[in-house]
Amino acid sequence: MDTTKRVIIIGSGLGGLCCGYLLARNGYGVTVFEKNRQIGGCLQTFSRNGTKFETGMHYIGSMDEGEIMHSLFKRFGLRDNVRLRRLDTRAYDVVSMGGMHYPFANGEEACTGELMRFFPVEGPALRKYWKGVRDVIAGSSLSSWQSDGLFVPPNYELLSRSASVFLRETIANVRLRHVLAGNSILYAANKFKTPFYFHAIIRELYNRSAFRFVGGSDQVARSLARSIEEAGGEVIANSPVCKINCDSRSAISITLQTGDERRADYFISNIHPGRLMELLDTPLIRPVYRERITKLENTISNFTVYIKFRKDSMPYLNSNFFHLSGDTAWDTDKYSEKNWPKSFLYMHLCSSQEQIYADAAVLIAYMNFNDVARWRGARTGQRGAEYEDFKLRKANRLLNALEKEMPGTRIRIDTFYTSSPLTYLDYTGTEAGSTYGIMRDSARPLETNPTHRTKVPNLFQTGQNTYSHGMLGVMMGAIVTAGELL
Ligand SMILES: Cc1cc2nc3c(=O)[nH]c(=O)nc-3n(C[C@H](O)[C@H](O)[C@H](O)COP(=O)(O)OP(=O)(O)OC[C@H]3O[C@@H](n4cnc5c(N)ncnc54)[C@H](O)[C@@H]3O)c2cc1C
Secondary structure (H helix, E strand, C coil): CCCCEEEECCCCCCHHHHHHHHCCCCEEEEECCCCCCCHHHHHCEEEEEEEECCCCCCECCCCCCCCHHHHHHHHHCCCCCCCEECCCCCCCEEEEEEEEEEECCCCCCHHHHHHHHHCCHHHHHHHHHHHHHHHHEEEEEHHHHHHCCCCCCCCCCHHCCCCHHHHHCCCHHHHHHHCCCCCCCCCCCCCCEEEHHHHHHHHHHHHHEEEECCCHHHHHHHHHHHHHCCCEEEECCCCCEEEEECCCCCCCEEEECCCCEEEEEEEEEEECCCHHHHHHHCCCHHHHHHHHHCCECCCCEEEEHHHECCCCEECCCCCCEEEEECCCCCCCCCCCCCCCCCEEEEEEEEECCCCCCCEEEEEEEEEEEEHHHHHHCCCCCCCCCHHHHHHHHHHHHHHHHHEEEEEEEEEEEEEEEECCHHHHHHHCHHHHHCCCEECCCCCCCCCCCCEEEECCEEEECCCCCCCCCCCHHHHHHHHHHHHHHC
């Protein structure tokens, strides 16, 4: 008799694949069902006229020997299967504000030194800032995982400290404060809600070392899927899960869109918690819990322009460029038709280690789902001329904003493509195309950080909504989720 415990994973995003990897290699019979043709969720890429574009994973940090991501990549068998290129160590990120470009250099000392060229008397404030960052790391799972491979539970005290309040109390110089928060599109920050925890983890992660994928982050998804299959599991694309069937005590099976039913001992959801509620019709989930989960606010979506440059015309920029159009890093998600975009992120994509010219770039700005909600009913590619016109207008607005900061860019563009919040909704299934899922609130850390356990005892959650978003947060969250079964 086959005694292998069977696990069904719903969704092949990074979280689902990492859980699948750990469980398949530890004797579980794993099947991952993915609704899309391409696996990977935010790790999906697409190609147009010979140029490849990333959609939702552009750069990662702490990949040098001994650093956290390096050890996680080793843990998931990725180290030799994913090609990376180091970003400029003197300016891995550049924040642009008020006509000035502020570089962020790798390493605490170097970063402080570079910033002090612009803010010569702010050394003591910057040192206080770094201490705050280090305190967060020391109190989080990152340090316990690195020192002895253990996870500590979420530190709700750290999660209840607001990023904007911390920066205001630590940094008196207003410009410096906003420059430090200038990369906040990386966590879709909200001035009144976002915990300092997210700011600190992201700062520390990239400040140690920062890398771009060479040839696309889909390498990560492909490598994980291959490992799952080598360990006897399956990763099945084009298979939306429509229902999770429960008896009076637990989940027993899932129903696919085809009507097929698949049974398992355990189930892991890699989809948005609100979406999960739609798949579950069971008294095990109380109405009050369902309502709380579905009413949680989500981070804002975004509009992206995918740029293909004319051959050998655009020098490769080995830095990420964060632009703030006003005098604040906060509230750039609160825009009007007239003043959009209030911020953007511009990154060249890397296709070889020795790249001299860029083939492609992405240009990303916040966008509310409401801006495109009127086209929600129509299918991808069939949204009509009005939608295409809307996207073209927005793309031109965004490209003009970039041209202002980087003159000479537009003339080097061969062609461009766009995606809107509707695209993100279609391709990742996050609520309203939300970029990073649930908005964490420092005033409500418990409610806005759903756990990997659910009210159905053999159904667990993984992915960006349960631990934290990004390569680091999702991988660590997958270890916690898979750890429930191992
Ligand atoms: C524009 C953008 C840029 C980003 N840049 C970076 C970056 O540079 N660095 C970084 O570290 N992080 C970045 N992130 C964040 C990071 O990509 C995500 O946090 C992470 O990849 C999310 O992984 P996940 O496991 O939660 O699942 P997701 O990627 O959300 O995947 C969920 C999967 O579930 C599938 N699914 C949904 N419903 C069903 C169903 N009913 N049946 C079957 N399958 C289903 C979806 O199709 C999808 O494949 C970025 C995100 C975005 C959107």
